[in-house]
Amino acid sequence: QKEVEQNSGPLSVPEGAIASLNCTYSDRGSQSFFWYRQYSGKSPELIMSIYSNGDKEDGRFTAQLNKASQYVSLLIRDSQPSDSATYLCAVKPYGGATNKLIFGTGTLLAVQP
Amino acid sequence: GAVVSQHPSRVICKSGTSVKIECRSLDFQATTMFWYRQFPKQSLMLMATSNEGSKATYEQGVEKDKFLINHASLTLSTLTVTSAHPEDSSFYICSPSLTGRQTQYFGPGTRLLVL
Numbered sequence: 001q002k003e004v005e006q007n008s009g010p011l012s013v014p015e016g017a018i019a020s021l022n023c024t025y026s027d028r029g030s031q032s033f034f035w036y037r038q039y040s041g042k043s044p045e046l047i048m049s050i051y052s053n054g055d056k057e058d059g060r061f062t063a064q065l066n067k068a069s070q071y072v073s074l075l076i077r078d079s080q081p082s083d084s085a086t087y088l089c090a091v092k093p094y095g096g097a098t099n100k101l102i103f104g105t106g107t108l109l110a111v112q113p
Numbered sequence: 114g115a116v117v118s119q120h121p122s123r124v125i126c127k128s129g130t131s132v133k134i135e136c137r138s139l140d141f142q143a144t145t146m147f148w149y150r151q152f153p154k155q156s157l158m159l160m161a162t163s164n165e166g167s168k169a170t171y172e173q174g175v176e177k178d179k180f181l182i183n184h185a186s187l188t189l190s191t192l193t194v195t196s197a198h199p200e201d202s203s204f205y206i207c208s209p210s211l212t213g214r215q216t217q218y219f220g221p222g223t224r225l226l227v228l
Binding site for chain 1: 147155156157159162204206216217218219220221222224
């Protein structure tokens with residue numbers, strides 16, 4: 001069983017719409033959650049981090065965390081064609097001496113102009 | 114965010130040769146370095162974790178004698194792919210980390226093509 005699961009997509013949304021990206025994780029004790037964006041041929045770049053239940057907003061991005069359901073999501077408002085990329089969900093499992101992250105396989109988002 | 118550099122950004126080599134990839138954290142001291150590999154249309158795969166001044170810990174299935182990691186200083190780590198073969202062609206990405214800092218940043222990556 002995968003530790004971090006994402007729908008591979010592609011998720012296609014029209015320009016200006018809200019894109020909703022979802023992620024579930026298996027380690028109930030996980031404390032830290034991250035969303036990365038990866039453009040084709042480039043390395044991942046951090047978009048959001050979230051540590052507490054609820055919503056965290058940063059510009060057009062909102063991360064949502066529900067630890068009881070082991071679910072974290074990313075909402076992108078007013079989606080733009082430049083948002084088209086693969087979005088990676090990453091989770092830091094409970095315990096361990098390092099900051100090792102477990103990554104999902106990513107969801108490909110395509111914003112249609 | 115953190116400033117991380119990798120060199121070279123792209124490398125093409127013949128089968129059987131060795132390739133060294135450098136990763137530098139330019140604005141903080143990395144106590145831990147993660148090395149990832151990414152094949153086309155796949156997610157990041159952690160290869161190994163190294164702490165400054167000690168031997169790297171390799172993930173299952175990653176040959177430690179083939180992928181040599183050196184983390185001799187807090188700002189520089191190297192990954193050497195020894196006797197590279199076409200199946201080693203991939204996108205290699207480093208990720209320096211500071212103990213206690215939750216967020217992990219990535220280098221720009223090195224695309225390796227072995228002919």
